[in-house]
Amino acid sequence: MPGIPKPVAERLPLYLHYLQSPGGEEERTISSAAIARALRLGEVQVRKDLALVSGAGKPKVGYIRSELIQHISKALGICGTKKAVLVGAGRLGQALLYYGGFGEYGLSISAAFDTDPGKVTVHAAGKPVLPMAALPNYCQCHGIRIGIIAVPEAGAAQVYQALLDCGIKAVWNFAPCRLEPVEGVTVRNENMAAALAVLCAGLD
Amino acid sequence: MPGIPKPVAERLPLYLHYLQSPGGEEERTISSAAIARALRLGEVQVRKDLALVSGAGKPKVGYIRSELIQHISKALGICGTKKAVLVGAGRLGQALLYYGGFGEYGLSISAAFDTDPGKVTVHAAGKPVLPMAALPNYCQCHGIRIGIIAVPEAGAAQVYQALLDCGIKAVWNFAPCRLEPVEGVTVRNENMAAALAVLCAGLD
DNA sequence: TAGATTGTTAATCGATTAACAATC
DNA sequence: TAGATTGTTAATCGATTAACAATC
Numbered sequence: 164m165p166g167i168p169k170p171v172a173e174r175l176p177l178y179l180h181y182l183q184s185p186g187g188e189e190e191r192t193i194s195s196a197a198i199a200r201a202l203r204l205g206e207v208q209v210r211k212d213l214a215l216v217s218g219a220g221k222p223k224v225g226y227i228r229s230e231l232i233q234h235i236s237k238a239l240g241i242c243g244t245k246k247a248v249l250v251g252a253g254r255l256g257q258a259l260l261y262y263g264g265f266g267e268y269g270l271s272i273s274a275a276f277d278t279d280p281g282k283v284t285v286h287a288a289g290k291p292v293l294p295m296a297a298l299p300n301y302c303q304c305h306g307i308r309i310g311i312i313a314v315p316e317a318g319a320a321q322v323y324q325a326l327l328d329c330g331i332k333a334v335w336n337f338a339p340c341r342l343e344p345v346e347g348v349t350v351r352n353e354n355m356a357a358a359l360a361v362l363c364a365g366l367d
Numbered sequence: 368m369p370g371i372p373k374p375v376a377e378r379l380p381l382y383l384h385y386l387q388s389p390g391g392e393e394e395r396t397i398s399s400a401a402i403a404r405a406l407r408l409g410e411v412q413v414r415k416d417l418a419l420v421s422g423a424g425k426p427k428v429g430y431i432r433s434e435l436i437q438h439i440s441k442a443l444g445i446c447g448t449k450k451a452v453l454v455g456a457g458r459l460g461q462a463l464l465y466y467g468g469f470g471e472y473g474l475s476i477s478a479a480f481d482t483d484p485g486k487v488t489v490h491a492a493g494k495p496v497l498p499m500a501a502l503p504n505y506c507q508c509h510g511i512r513i514g515i516i517a518v519p520e521a522g523a524a525q526v527y528q529a530l531l532d533c534g535i536k537a538v539w540n541f542a543p544c545r546l547e548p549v550e551g552v553t554v555r556n557e558n559m560a561a562a563l564a565v566l567c568a569g570l571d
Numbered sequence: 572t573a574g575a576t577t578g579t580t581a582a583t584c585g586a587t588t589a590a591c592a593a594t595c
Numbered sequence: 596t597a598g599a600t601t602g603t604t605a606a607t608c609g610a611t612t613a614a615c616a617a618t619c
Contacts, residue, residue: 170586172568176561180543194600203545207588207602214602222594222600239568247563254465258458259559264543268564309567333567339384339468341407351566355463357380359451360472362555363513363537364376364443374610398576411578411612418578426576426618 167238171212176268177202178212179235182228183267194225241269246305248331250322251313252277252285252292255337259311261288272311274301278318295325302329312336371442375416380472381406382416383439386432387471398429445473451513452506452535454526456481456489456496459541460517465492476515478505482522499529506533516540 181201199206213220217234220226249256252275260275275292277283285292310326312319319338326334327345334350336342342350385405403410421438424430453460456479464479479496481487489496514530516523523542530538531549538554540546546554
């Protein structure tokens with residue numbers, strides 16, 4: 164995504180979801196105004212975003228839906244299905260493992276890992292739950308570059324290091340702690356408690 | 368949070384978490400430089416943020432830890448424990464129900480609601496899972512103003528309306544759809560699949 | 572007093588919005 | 596041609612960073 168500002172990149176999945184959603188208008192073309200209305204964004208903003216990744220809009224006509232889907236998908240690097248590993252097969256980990264929504268963006272969690280031998284025997288959502296020791300080999304064999312951390316805070320740093328050692332390049336961290344930045348590795352911290360706290364901050 | 372810019376508000380929980388975390392330096396005072404180092408932020412940014420909610424730093428000394436915790440807590444509206452209801456007791460819902468991290472910010476999920484009679488009998492994490500019909504009465508009796516939507520996309524709009532009817536003022540939505548904005552109600556959309564897609568966008 | 576650390580004012584940067592030009 | 600819709604250039608807005616003043 165070189166050249167695509169972060170706020171724009173964050174809107175791209177919304178456009179894609181809307182364009183692919185059934186039930187909406189199934190016209191062959193669509194205008195920036197229609198997208199803006201549906202997603203409650205400014206129409207100039209939508210046009211600017213789309214110009215950045217597509218630039219294939221036609222005055223008086225709008226955008227060809229299928230083309231636009233192609234272009235946004237390309238900008239998001241969607242090609243085939245990228246596989247991710249999940250570390251931590253607790254409740255949150257299992258919720259992610261069963262969640263079907265990633266496929267829309269060409270992503271899937273292909274295996275989970277846990278230190279708890281009790282969880283290791285479980286196959287969840289048709290996916291294996293393996294012991295931590297199996298992580299390096301699994302990642303190498305499957306060419307995994309995406310890792311998800313769903314363990315308690317105390318274990319996060321260690322899991323992070325293990326993922327780095329496996330050559331992971333993108334980390335989605337659900338533990339409420341910052342992870343040491345590493346050149347060439349992208350980290351997103353998903354601090355659930357903090358998110359709810361901010362949402363509720365203005366309540367009184 | 369009138370007067371506090373959103374980016375600042377999003378950093379406040381990080382400061383609070385760091386200040387309250389055990390194991391760190393347990394000094395009575397702390398400097399903006401120390402906080403910045405730990406959280407990997409700019410020190411001027413930390414000082415500006417803290418000046419906005421506290422303004423009680425002393426040159427040469429820093430901030431008194433306990434005071435700072437008080438001030439940030441106040442800015443985040445933390446007082447006692449605010450209760451939230453959760454709609455949708457699937458895997459994600461249960462993960463949230465069991466998650467213990469909300470307490471740090473004075474929040475707790477006190478009950479879940481589901482249309483599936485099978486889920487209704489379960490008591491999860493010592494919290495009741497009730498039928499949807501019980502929602503209005505529960506919210507009124509407990510003075511609930513926070514609602515969490517953890518149902519599939521198709522049901523989200525209806526659940527949202529139900530929550531609005533109950534007088535909910537803050538909504539945390541995990542379904543991948545935008546919800547109609549309503550005056551006086553804050554909504555945060557937590558689109559998990561989109562988040563992972565953006566994280567992985569730059570992979571190749 | 573001197574030095575460390577906060578707080579503020581000004582400068583920079585980036586994103587959004589508005590106005591308008593281009594074009595099918 | 597006229598009108599609708601895109602795309603671009605300029606203006607606005609807000610946040611971050613840098614420089615410096617204040618003060619314990």
